[in-house]
Amino acid sequence: MGYQQIYQRYKQQILSGQLKPGEKVPAIRVLADDLGVAKKTVETAYNILCGEGYLVSRGALGTLVNPDLQLPPPKTEGKTGLQDTELQHLLDLRDNTGYFRLGIPALDEFPYKKWLLLSGKAIRAMRPEQMLLPPVMGLPALREAIASYVTISRGLNCTASQVCITSGYKHSIALILQSLLQPQDKVIYEEPGYFFGQKLLKRIAANLHYVPVDKEGLNVDYLLQHHPDARLVICSPSHHSPLAVTMSLPRRQKLLAWAQQRHSYLVEDDYDGEFHYTKKVLPALKSQDQADRVIYLGTFSKTVMPSMRVSYLVLPKALVNSFHETAEIVETGLPLLPQQILSRFLSEGHFFKHLKKMRVLYQQRRQMVLAAIEQVFPGLFQFELTDGGMHLVAFLRHGSADSQLAAIWQAQQLLVFPLSAWYATSQKRYGLVIGYTNIQSQQQAEELLQRVQAATKALLDQR
DSSP, X not given: OOHHHHHHHHHHHHHHTSSOTTOEEOOHHHHHXXXXXXXXXXXXXXXXXXXXXXEEEOGGGOEEEOTTOOOOOOOOOOOOOOSOHHHHHHXXXXXXXXXXXXXXXXXXXXXXXXXXXXXXXXXXXXXXXXXXXXXXXXXXXXXXXXHHHHHHHHOOOOOGGGEEEESSHHHHHHHHHHHHOOTTOEEEEEESOOHHHHHHHHHHOSEEEEEEEETTEXXXXXXXXXXXXXXXXXXXXXXXXTTOOOOOHHHHHHHHHHHHHHTOEEEEEOTTTTOBOSSOOOOOGGGGOTTOOXXXXXXXXXXXXXXXXOEEEEOOGGGHHHHHHHHHHHOOOOOHHHHHHHHHHHHTTHHHHHHHHHHHHHHHHHHHHHHHHHHHSTTXXXXXXXXXXXXXXXXXXXXXXXXXXXXXXXXXXXXXXXXXXXXXXXXXXXXXXXXXXXXXXXXXXXXXXXXXXXXXXXXXXXO
């Protein structure tokens, strides 16, 4: 490589904005060793760049891109949308800032100081052996902490060996299908069901079918009549997503009996089961699973923070080895540092304290949002409230214009979802799915809703 090539590369990077004014460039000796060229070659290129004003030498401070350069702003590439326009719209709602967002915990009340303290402890305790590849099933200390937590809080009575750490819902579902199913095995999903779950399963489950959900949860009689040969059923019995209903005890018993009889498996998505507001709480489905046919799926995205990307599976004992084998083939393990911080957060009791605080807070915030909706839109919506969760559904009393209504709200940064979008078939209900965990007062909720008051009434009065 000659000095001309080095010169051209640096000039191009500076003019394109990849190297910015004031940014330091490598020392001559370091760059020469890295490129495998003589020092004189790099020195010549740097001298030309300094002579033309692109670089400046600051002695002991090193060589910098000239801080006084006045460069035109780099050309920004136009945003390219996904071919799946529905998915693109969902991603825009998920990733944009706004109000009434779904699945986002009350980050304004998160114990940041405690978390930073635990982070510092975890960093200072790092040892050389922890710089190797992380275990694919997860950090042992975190698996122990999760096993203890779900045994106490959700009644699962499991051991750490049954816990597998994953990076989220989609990762968990993909790992389950890879470990457990053959390509043509029948998979059952709730109708309606989590929209990203639908998108994923349509791609990776060749034999996918739906079972409706009503006021008692998954319709098990429909399952037994139409899909008795299913290999896997994915459901959210504690707090259905999105209808927020709880599966009744008789249906739970019937579903567990079917799974035992058919040697099938159930995936219990307990995505926000920690947030219950009364003492009349049915335990997790897994806690009633005498035949060990339930795979329990939990997450810290709703209880700690979404950016952690830490979820977990509690596996039937008979599946632990097959999951471990699959993970060793298809996974690399999650970064250890977040797992170490989280394990301390659980084992030192901070997680339980945080959950207790959030249960009280979310109950208050749900009531604030309900009162605000009734104040701004009296009589326009109806509600079927349950004993917990992080969202509510405002059902339309008349008509089916929830997509148009959601678009009106979204245009004003009220990032609600139309209920009809959660359905995969033509049998639908209509309304708005509304998060309330980040609304801090009834006054704030009313002021936000007033942004869309006139347009909402105009649309619904036409129906």
